[in-house]
Each structure stands twice: as structure tokens, then as C-alpha cells.
Amino acid sequence: xxxxxxxxxxxxxxxxxxxxxxxxxxxxxxxxxxxxxxxxxxxxxxxxxxxxxxxxxxxxxxxxxxxxxxxxxxxxxxxxxxxxxxxxxxxxxxxxxxxxxxxxxxxxxxxx
Amino acid sequence: xxxxxxxxxxxxxxxxxxxxxxxxxxxxxxxxxxxxxxxxxxxxxxxxxxxxxxxxxxxxxxxxxxxxxxxxxxxxxxxxxxxxxxxxxxxxxxxxxxxxxxxxxxxxxxxxxx
Numbered sequence: 001x002x003x004x005x006x007x008x009x010x011x012x013x014x015x016x017x018x019x020x021x022x023x024x025x026x027x028x029x030x031x032x033x034x035x036x037x038x039x040x041x042x043x044x045x046x047x048x049x050x051x052x053x054x055x056x057x058x059x060x061x062x063x064x065x066x067x068x069x070x071x072x073x074x075x076x077x078x079x080x081x082x083x084x085x086x087x088x089x090x091x092x093x094x095x096x097x098x099x100x101x102x103x104x105x106x107x108x109x110x111x112x
Numbered sequence: 113x114x115x116x117x118x119x120x121x122x123x124x125x126x127x128x129x130x131x132x133x134x135x136x137x138x139x140x141x142x143x144x145x146x147x148x149x150x151x152x153x154x155x156x157x158x159x160x161x162x163x164x165x166x167x168x169x170x171x172x173x174x175x176x177x178x179x180x181x182x183x184x185x186x187x188x189x190x191x192x193x194x195x196x197x198x199x200x201x202x203x204x205x206x207x208x209x210x211x212x213x214x215x216x217x218x219x220x221x222x223x224x225x226x
Contacts (some may be wrong), residue, residue: 032213034213034214036217041203041220041222042219042220043116043118043205043207043217043218043219044156044205044217045217046113046214046215046216046217049213049214089156093213099146099158099161100146100158100215102155102156102157103155104155105155
């Protein structure tokens with residue numbers, strides 16, 4: 001059973017507009033969430049994280065929102081740039097450990 | 113974050129042979145490293161947690177006798193795929209656990225078994 005799900009396998013956005021990537025989880029023990037960006041044949045790159053004690057964390061163009069009651073988080077990228085085109089994975093951990101459970105990924109394509 | 117390297121970046125081997133993949137933490141002494149596998153268009157699946165100086169912890173369904181992990185120092189963990197078969201062809205990625213929650217990933221190794 002997938003504990004972390006990204007229901008949209010792909011997303012296409014125009015340059016300059018907002019990209020919203022969604023992630024749902026089922027395990028209520030998860031209390032730390034991360035977003036990673038991945039290019040083909042490369043390892044994931046850490047983007048941004050959020051603890052369950054917060055509902056929002058912002059870093060430049062990237063903002064992560066967490067809705068604990070809905071077990072849902074989202075990554076907002078604004079404005080989107082062509083260089084943002086990649087696969088984005090959300091990941092979760094719990095019990096103060098750093099073992100991660102990954103979602104299936106969403107391929108973002110930002111069109112010039 | 114931590115800088116992690118992997119070697120080789122790409123390897124082709126014949127069925128039945130063994131392949132060793134190295135994961136190095138270049139600027140951080142890592143007591144814990146993680147090994148993941150990613151099949152095409154799929155997510156990263158944790159294979160095992162590598163602990164310096166002790167035996168690795170394998171995830172359910174991962175054969176510990178097939179995927180040998182050695183974490184002999186704080187900067188090096190190795191994954192050996194023994195008696196490789198074509199179904200072992202995949203992208204293998206290691207990561208270093210730093211701080212309370214974060215992991216930093218290596219660039220990955222693509223294994224092709226012919």
C-alpha cells in the first residue's frame with residue numbers, strides 16, 4: 001500500500017505562471033515532509049521541507065503548504081521557469097527518523 | 113547539504129557476474145547511508161539502510177545475500193550486486209542522512225545487465 005501518493009504523473013505549465021504539485025499521505029505518524037527535484041540519470045536534489053508543526057514554509061520561488069487534517073501537502077513554484085522542468089518527488093518521514101518514503105513523482109514541464 | 117558521489121556512474125555487466133557500486137560522502141562523516149533503486153518511470157524504493165560498523169538493515173523483499181552492503185568507514189558505503197541478472201538492471205542511488213531529517217543523494221549509478 002502506497003503511503004505517499006502523487007496522483008498527477010505529469011503537469012504542464014506556461015513559463016511565468018504558478019506550478020502546483022500535490023501529494024497525499026496516509027500514515028498519520030509522518031511528521032516531516034520534503035520535496036526533491038530530479039533530472040533523468042541524476043540523484044534527487046533537496047528543495048524544501050516542512051515540519052508538521054507548521055502549515056507553510058517558503059524559500060524563494062518555492063512554497064510548501066501542509067494540511068495535516070487532510071493529510072495533504074503541495075508545492076507551489078512561482079513564477080515557473082523552463083529550468084524547473086524535472087520530476088518532483090515528495091517524501092515523508094516519521095518518528096524522528098530520517099528514513100524517507102517517496103511518492104511516485106510528478107513530471108513538471110514548463111513551456112517557454 | 114552533504115556532497116555525495118557514486119562510482120561508477122554507469123556500468124554494463126554480463127549476467128551472472130557481480131558488480132560493486134561505491135557511495136562516498138565527501139564532506140560529511142556519515143554514520144548512516146541509504147541505498148535506493150529506481151526502475152524507469154517509477155519512484156525511488158528504499159533497499160537498505162547502511163550503518164557504519166554494523167550490519168545493514170534491509171527492506172522487506174530485498175535479498176540481503178544478493179545485495180551486499182558494506183559500510184566500513186564514515187565516508188564510504190558499497191553495494192555489491194552478486195550474480196546479477198537482467199531484472200537487476202536499474203538506477204541505484206545512495207544517500208547520506210544528515211541532521212535530524214534530511215537526506216542528500218548521490219548522482220546515481222545505472223546498472224545494465226546483459
